[in-house]
Amino acid sequence: MAATIQTAGRLARAAGRRRSIRDVAELAGVSVGTVSNVLNKPSLVAPETRAKVEAAITTLGFVRNGSARQLRAGTSRTIGAIVLDISNPFFTDVARGIEDRLAEDDFILILASSDERVDKERRYLRLLEEQGVQGVLVSPAEEDLGWLDQPRARGTAIVLLDRPGPAETMCSVAVDDVRGGELAAAHLVALGHRRIGFVNGPTKIRQCADRRKGVRKALRAARLPVARSLVEVTVNSLNADGGEEALERLLQLADPVTAIVCVNDLAALGVMRGLRRGGVKVPDEMAVVGYDDVEFAAVLTTPLTSIRQPRYQLGRAAAELLLAEAHSRGHQHEQILFQPELIVRESSGPHQLVPMG
Amino acid sequence: MAATIQTAGRLARAAGRRRSIRDVAELAGVSVGTVSNVLNKPSLVAPETRAKVEAAITTLGFVRNGSARQLRAGTSRTIGAIVLDISNPFFTDVARGIEDRLAEDDFILILASSDERVDKERRYLRLLEEQGVQGVLVSPAEEDLGWLDQPRARGTAIVLLDRPGPAETMCSVAVDDVRGGELAAAHLVALGHRRIGFVNGPTKIRQCADRRKGVRKALRAARLPVARSLVEVTVNSLNADGGEEALERLLQLADPVTAIVCVNDLAALGVMRGLRRGGVKVPDEMAVVGYDDVEFAAVLTTPLTSIRQPRYQLGRAAAELLLAEAHSRGHQHEQILFQPELIVRESSGPHQLVPMG
DNA sequence: TACCGGAAGTGAAACCTTTCAAAAAGTCAG
């Protein structure tokens, strides 16, 4: 698959070692302390001196040695983030939010993906600690958070990402999944639907459990009998095929549903695909609501109603909290819970009223 | 939108400073040199001594100071990558490939997104240099690569990502976009199409220019008159709306096309959406081919034929090259060009033969 | 002229690790 088309040319690596602050000082005819001041506290240096030093820096192509700086100053300008899966658009947007916020304070982000594996998670945390990061944002792969105690005791600030934290003891940033499920179901109920299908994943995944809770809550709030108005279908793979499979089960019901809530957009896509194949009109004969508001939800032939999470804001807020925790000594831990948003599109139209059983 | 639900709890930061190798040595009753050896060359240390030291390390919760290590040893285990846009799935997959390859050699990745802005690009490169990275993978925002000369002269290894490099002088990894365009068009020609629409973006974007070249090449190879068999439509925004807009123009032609190649999948999605709205059947009345093979291409109601790029492999190869360049002194620069792959799905069916003009 | 005070610049110590020459300890043959 790969083809090397060219292979030639010798490495032309610069001969000498990297220039140090001492070389700059020598060329500029000042002491090392002065060069350091030009770099860090320019206001303390006379303009002409500063100019001389800056000139020396450019002619030599001097680049500050971050390790030495960090070793001496004892503080870095890096933050780590350990996310569950870097190729998940959710975390990509979160990462972007983190990065943007950090850039404002001239921090940089070291991003690591744990692939939901505890061993990688821990290895990365250790590497980040060694790197001397000011703090780490973690979206933990497991329920148990005990492994974070030691690093915290050592002074590494930690903020939980996409996971509500144990109150009082640490900072966390998450989105209210219960509310999201509630929004989706309440929307359908408001449209007149009285029998709703819910395509869910395994409830040992927190998100699935929470969203389910929200869906049931919405029905109860509308004084609908949950047992009769909600048909739950659980699939193991939360993708389009899983959705289509779930749909088949829902269509075989004696007492059919008129609307379907899916725990994510990929599953919703499968449901919509199946409906089209079966000639069921969306939204006239079946309303569909997804979750996540992924990129393609808006651009489908029948645009998909979905629940949007403030992913970018989540990242920004997490970074904000971490910077605060890392900087100020007397810090109050905060648990921030973002609210998801219902984005109504064509896939959920008003239900043509049928005589209610 | 955000609501703080809890805010309490005082920071319980460990009192003392971080434990150093000296503390470990003292507790274990050995010299610092021995502790260092346990950490770096355990085979040199007698088993009992090693055990004592390891015990001391765990009781103290010692974490090696990476800055000091790097300062002294002169070499880090970090690699930087500057990509155009971290929220683009293309780069996400590439990043994953990079990370996986680096992990094998116990390197970690510092990932930065330039947002296609030259200033951010340069700022990040500087920060990475200061961090003492062994090398940097760059997908440059601009044609000009002069700004990479200085860092390279200073000894920072650089590999171009998703951009064929100037031969001989540096390593690069890219995907053959000309070939991709060729594959798409050749596929349609093979199906019997003799008049093909091409929805493209501005040709100053390299990818657009290259893919266009490939499309034309395929037609010439089939001995079709390019002027008559190819209808090019250029849109500025390469998204679904752009695609739908381009479709409208194509449908108004006196001599209509029977197939459409789109320069990316999002545009293809717009085209398909417009076709469905207009009641044109895919693939019977119009074949559609996209480019990128994004996640949703396979799960649409009419799955989309597309061109797949070996993104993960691209990342792996880039990391491989960078590690090689950073390690071995007498290094031959390599330009790797990956070949894209045609993924045939339902959206491109055989063309029902009409009498050829 | 002598002295003062503030601004500018200096230079050595400290940060924590790795490295390496050399010392110490242990092993074995003679």
Next chain:
DNA sequence: CTGACTTTTTGAAAGGTTTCACTTCCGGTA
């Protein structure tokens, strides 16, 4: 018991920056 090894441990130097107590340099005032 000695000498010739090998294995293990030691201790101090080195790496580049920041920090900070000091010195130097000035213009201005008494």
